[in-house]
Amino acid sequence: DQQVKQNSPSLSVQEGRISILNCDYTNSMFDYFLWYKKYPAEGPTFLISISSIKDKNEDGRFTVFLNKSAKHLSLHIVPSQPGDSAVYFCAASESNNDMRFGAGTRLTVKP
Amino acid sequence: NAGVTQTPKFRILKIGQSMTLQCTQDMNHNYMYWYRQDPGMGLKLIYYSVGAGITDKGEVPNGYNVSRSTTEDFPLRLELAAPSQTSVYFCASDSSYNEQFFGPGTRLTVL
Numbered sequence: 001d002q003q004v005k006q007n008s009p010s011l012s013v014q015e016g017r018i019s020i021l022n023c024d025y026t027n028s029m030f031d032y033f034l035w036y037k038k039y040p041a042e043g044p045t046f047l048i049s050i051s052s053i054k055d056k057n058e059d060g061r062f063t064v065f066l067n068k069s070a071k072h073l074s075l076h077i078v079p080s081q082p083g084d085s086a087v088y089f090c091a092a093s094e095s096n097n098d099m100r101f102g103a104g105t106r107l108t109v110k111p
Numbered sequence: 112n113a114g115v116t117q118t119p120k121f122r123i124l125k126i127g128q129s130m131t132l133q134c135t136q137d138m139n140h141n142y143m144y145w146y147r148q149d150p151g152m153g154l155k156l157i158y159y160s161v162g163a164g165i166t167d168k169g170e171v172p173n174g175y176n177v178s179r180s181t182t183e184d185f186p187l188r189l190e191l192a193a194p195s196q197t198s199v200y201f202c203a204s205d206s207s208y209n210e211q212f213f214g215p216g217t218r219l220t221v222l
Contacts (some may be wrong), residue, residue, distance in 0.1 A: 041215070042215055044154070059120070081158045098156060101155070102153050104153060
């Protein structure tokens with residue numbers, strides 16, 4: 001069962017514009033959400049996180065929004081840069097060590 | 112710090128062979144994890160450990176074994192390799208259960 005879903009396998013945006021990556025989850029017990037970024041031939045690297053007691057967390061150009069009632073979170077990147085081109089994974093956990101990942105969205109930022 | 116290191120980077124196995132994927136971290140993290148990533152899929156947790164001497168099953172443990180005799184090392188053992196185990200394997204560690212640091216991955220092909 002896919003508890004964390006990223007329904008868009010790919011996204012292409014122009015440099016300087018906003019990138020919005022979406023993620024949906026089914027388990028209402030998830031209380032911590034993370035975004036990871038992955039370049040080819042490398043392991044994922046942590047980008048930003050949010051706990052279920054918040055609805056927004058910002059870190060520079062990256063903002064994560066959480067809508068608990070809709071079981072939806074999104075990652076906004078503003079402004080997008082070519083170096084942001086990577087695969088982005090959404091992940092969620094339930095106060096334990098079992099983190100569930102989405103299938104990833106490949107972001108391409110065109111110069 | 113080297114972070115999380117994994118060996119080997121690539122390996123081809125024949126059906127029925129066995130091998131051990133090595134993982135070492137130098138950040139003194141208590142928590143360590145093994146994931147596999149199949150094409151077009153997110154990472155799935157195989158096994159995890161919350162400290163030396165303690166291991167537990169994740170989402171997809173069948174066909175694998177782990178041990179954790181030291182804080183630094185968390186090897187993953189495949190006893191009888193099967194084509195379904197063809198995947199990219201990532202080891203990760205963290206000091207809490209949330210922001211995980213990943214190794215570069217091991218690409219395994221079973222023919």
